[in-house]
Amino acid sequence: MVLDVSIPDSPSLHGPQPRGEYEAIDNPVSDPEDDYRREEIETILASGAWNDAFEEWAAQTGLTAATFEVVVEYDLIDDFDFYWDATTDEVGYQSPTIPQAARDVLDTEVVDEIESELDTLGRVVSEMLENDYLLRDDETFGFFADDTSENTYESRDGE
DSSP states (O other), rough: OOOOOOOOOOOOOOOOOOOGOOOOOOOSSSOOOOOOOOHHHHHIIIIIIIIHHHHHHHHHHOOOOHHHHHHTTTTTTGGOEEEEETTTTTTEEEOOOOOOOHHSSSSHHHHHHHHHHHHHHHHHHHHHHIIEEEEOOOTTSSSSSSOOSSOOEEEEEET
């Protein structure tokens, strides 16, 4: 079933946050000043990666328009966090959780389904960033060249 809703604005990434609380990785941070490259990722998301990933996710999600309304009502999209994890050379993410106010009125199964689908959305976005938008440079390992100030990314259309 395809979720037929308007694509929400891409999340504004908030950070820094302790990585130990993130489900997607289990790497301790030795230096709290680690560069998570949130600003660059936020720009890439706003430049088309978010829309492309959301459309891909919406084509396969089990959420209905009614259950997605919970996501909109509680502004959960903006609670996503995407960041660069230099240790694993991947885009990590933290998906939002349903606030207690919503848990008090929703069925447990609905809460679990929404949280599971939001986690899937985070994974789809992360994978799309890595596979379609962040281009590896053959001369350097990783997606970001530390010696340049320009971002290394492309839209899916090659723009």
